[in-house]
Amino acid sequence: MHKQLLNDISGFIDLSKEEQDSFFSLLQPRKLRRKQYLVQAGDACRYECYVLKGCLRQYYVDESGSEHTVMIAIENWWTSDMYGLITGNASLTNIEAMEDSEVLLIEKNDFEKLLSLVPKFEKFFRIKLQRAFVAHQKRIIENISMPAEQRYINFTQQYPSIEQRVPLKYIASYLGITPESLSRIRKQLAGK
Amino acid sequence: MHKQLLNDISGFIDLSKEEQDSFFSLLQPRKLRRKQYLVQAGDACRYECYVLKGCLRQYYVDESGSEHTVMIAIENWWTSDMYGLITGNASLTNIEAMEDSEVLLIEKNDFEKLLSLVPKFEKFFRIKLQRAFVAHQKRIIENISMPAEQRYINFTQQYPSIEQRVPLKYIASYLGITPESLSRIRKQLAGK
DNA sequence: CGTCTATTTGAATGTACTCAAAAGCGGTGG
DNA sequence: CCACCGCTTTTGAGTACATTCAAATAGACG
Numbered sequence: 001m002h003k004q005l006l007n008d009i010s011g012f013i014d015l016s017k018e019e020q021d022s023f024f025s026l027l028q029p030r031k032l033r034r035k036q037y038l039v040q041a042g043d044a045c046r047y048e049c050y051v052l053k054g055c056l057r058q059y060y061v062d063e064s065g066s067e068h069t070v071m072i073a074i075e076n077w078w079t080s081d082m083y084g085l086i087t088g089n090a091s092l093t094n095i096e097a098m099e100d101s102e103v104l105l106i107e108k109n110d111f112e113k114l115l116s117l118v119p120k121f122e123k124f125f126r127i128k129l130q131r132a133f134v135a136h137q138k139r140i141i142e143n144i145s146m147p148a149e150q151r152y153i154n155f156t157q158q159y160p161s162i163e164q165r166v167p168l169k170y171i172a173s174y175l176g177i178t179p180e181s182l183s184r185i186r187k188q189l190a191g192k
Numbered sequence: 193m194h195k196q197l198l199n200d201i202s203g204f205i206d207l208s209k210e211e212q213d214s215f216f217s218l219l220q221p222r223k224l225r226r227k228q229y230l231v232q233a234g235d236a237c238r239y240e241c242y243v244l245k246g247c248l249r250q251y252y253v254d255e256s257g258s259e260h261t262v263m264i265a266i267e268n269w270w271t272s273d274m275y276g277l278i279t280g281n282a283s284l285t286n287i288e289a290m291e292d293s294e295v296l297l298i299e300k301n302d303f304e305k306l307l308s309l310v311p312k313f314e315k316f317f318r319i320k321l322q323r324a325f326v327a328h329q330k331r332i333i334e335n336i337s338m339p340a341e342q343r344y345i346n347f348t349q350q351y352p353s354i355e356q357r358v359p360l361k362y363i364a365s366y367l368g369i370t371p372e373s374l375s376r377i378r379k380q381l382a383g384k
Numbered sequence: 385c386g387t388c389t390a391t392t393t394g395a396a397t398g399t400a401c402t403c404a405a406a407a408g409c410g411g412t413g414g
Numbered sequence: 415c416c417a418c419c420g421c422t423t424t425t426g427a428g429t430a431c432a433t434t435c436a437a438a439t440a441g442a443c444g
Contacts, residue, residue, distance in 0.1 A: 060333050068337045070329055083326045086319075115315070122314035123307070127278075129321035134275045136328035137262055141252050143335040144368025145260045148400075167422065176336025181400055183424050340432075359390065373432055375392055 002027065005050055005104065008076055012127050013120040022118065026110040032056075032097040038079075039095040045084030047105040051077050054101020055165055059173070060093050069174040072098075072159065072166065078128065085111075098166055148177045149185050194219065197242055197296065200268055204319050205312040214310065218302040224248075224289035230271075231287040237276030239297040243269050246293020247357055251365065252285050261366040264290075264351065264358065270320065277303075290358055340369045341377050 002024060009015065015023065028047075032038060032054065039045050041061060049056075051073050058071040058079060070093055073079040084091035085108060106114070115121050142151050152175055156163065163171065172182035194216060201207065207215065220239075224230060224246065231237050233253060241248075243265050250263040250271060262285055265271040276283035277300060298306070307313050334343050344367055348355065355363065364374035 060337070062337050066337065068333055070333060082322060082329065086322050086326070115318075119311045119314065122311065122318050126307075126314050126318040126321060129318060129325060130274060130278050133321060133324055133328070134278070136325070136332065137274065139332055140328065140335065141260055141262060143332065144365070145252070145254050145258070169422070173336070178401065179423070180402085180425085184400090187424080361390065370433060371391070372393085372434085376432090379392080 002052075002104065004052060004076060009124060013124050015118075015120065019118050019120070023114065023121075026106050026114055028105040028107070030103050030105055032101045032103060034097055034100050036097050037094060038097065038103070039081050039084070039091050039093070041081075041092060041094050042090045043084075044088065045081035045091040046108050048078065048080045048085065048108075048111050049073075049095070049106075050104040051075055051079065052102040052104060054097060054099040054103075055162075056095055056097050056101060056103075057166075057170055058093050058095045059170075067173055068176070069170050072162065072170070072174060074159070074162070074165075098170070143176060148175060148181060149188065151175050152182065152185055153189075194244075194296065196244060196268060201316060205316050207310075207312065211310050211312070215306065215313075218298050218306055220297040220299070222295050222297055224293045224295060226289055226292050228289050229286060230289065230295070231273050231276070231283050231285070233273075233284060233286050234282045235276075236280065237273035237283040238300050240270065240272045240277065240300075240303050241265075241287070241298075242296040243267055243271065244294040244296060246289060246291040246295075247354075248287055248289050248293060248295075249358075249362055250285050250287045251362075259365055260368070261362050264354065264362070264366060266351070266354070266357075290362070335368060340367060340373060341380070343367050344374065344377055345381075 005027075006020065027050075029052075038047070038049060038056060053075060056073045056079055057069050058073070058081070060068045060070055062068065071079060079095060081091035081093050081095065083089070083093075115125070142154060146154075152171075155171065155175060168182055168186075169179040172179045175182065177185075197219075198212065219242075221244075230239070230241060230248065245267060248265045248271055249261050250265070250273070251259045251261045253259055263271060271287060273283035273285050273287065275281070275285075307317070334346060338346075344363075347363065347367060360374055360378075361371040364371045367374065369377075
């Protein structure tokens with residue numbers, strides 16, 4: 001069961017049968033419909049979430065009401081409103097399914113229990129977070145140093161075939177540009 | 193000794209006297225002159241670095257030779273080229289002292305040793321990385337959703353009095369704008 | 385004091401934005 | 415199965431913001 005997730009984990013730490021079982025016992029499978037929220041800004045973020053199937057987006061809504069895509073999580077990604085999760089405060093972002101999806105949830109308390117009961121998971125998430133750190137720095141560098149066209153090209157390489165799954169307007173908002181600008185950039189690139 | 197660092201750590205984990213000592217034994221104090229490199233892009237990143245005093249900047253140099261400031265690390269911050277550190281590959285960024293500085297270094301191998309010998313440090317760095325995760329997401333949101341003027345205002349609030357310490361051109365490159373644009377933004381704001 | 389670097393200012397250019405409207409696409413119900 | 419509706423994407427025109435390049439001014443350091 002949950003072979004996907006186990007594969008992911010065993011790339012970094014070795015779990016005994018018992019550790020696996022106690023981990024799995026904390027996981028709550030859930031199906032999400034397209035457009036269904038996993039987290040809404042303002043609510044507490046109660047879960048860490050692993051995507052088995054489908055596609056979620058995390059987005060921030062600014063004062064003027066515009067949405068800004070923080071993260072696109074596909075199969076085998078972890079997602080949550082990290083701010084809400086670690087502070088216990090209201091979440092800053094929304095997380096919504098863009099396709100009918102299947103996820104595994106770990107409740108905040110269970111997550112903390114897991115970390116203290118099976119310290120190997122401290123290592124696992126530390127490593128995951130280090131990689132996220134590098135990925136975030138990369139995205140920041142791109143944002144501050146590259147024009148939108150180049151950021152779009154990089155995006156399509158990082159998420160191959162995602163354009164067939166996700167409305168372009170969300171990609172635009174991930175890149176920090178308007179849908180109109182993305183449309184023009186794509187037209188531009190098509191003519192090459 | 194190293195009270196600063198101990199304070200920081202004890203906010204998150206409790207260390208026994210022995211654990212403290214074994215931790216401190218791994219730390220290498222180093223003084224850096226202004227403009228001295230701690231890491232150069234292309235070299236291996238051998239250290240995790242804690243800033244006791246002074247101010248460092250981490251920056252990326254693109255193909256056209258422009259510098260882009262990824263991070264500004266002042267007192268009590270940790271810094272390193274995380275990519276180089278976790279992969280063992282050549283560093284992607286430079287880290288340079290902007291003031292004469294004092295830092296504590298942990299060699300890559302010692303760092304890994306520490307994590308396996310004293311698992312509490314897994315927790316400590318996991319928590320640090322979670323906070324960095326949130327901070328990075330915040331910066332990404334700002335980059336994709338706010339005009340340069342607002343990003344600059346936020347920056348001055350996040351790093352109060354840093355403008356007295358750091359040349360403006362590095363702040364501009366942190367914000368992803370040219371020094372000329374920052375100059376105009378500041379002029380603009382001054383007239384309010 | 386002089387030199388080197390950082391910052392400011394100006395003018396022209398370019399990139400991305402807004403607002404408005406048209407075209408395309410997908411799903412639903414008759 | 416087609417027609418319609420709502421949402422996404424494209425296109426156009428005008429505007430705003432930030433850039434480039436060049437030059438002047440100001441500051442810091444030896």
